[in-house]
Amino acid sequence: MMRGGRIGFGAMQLPTSPSSVAVLRRAVGLGVPLIDTAYLYGGGAKLR
8 A cells, every 4th residue: 555645745837946956955854755746737627
């Protein structure tokens, strides 16, 4: 059985920049266990 945490960070549209790296490092430092980089959402259609 696979288990996941309750907290994740959606990074799909995070630009490639030093400030984005800082944001990701901060999230990991705060204990966020999942960084979601999937580009599969079709403009948010699957989230509606």
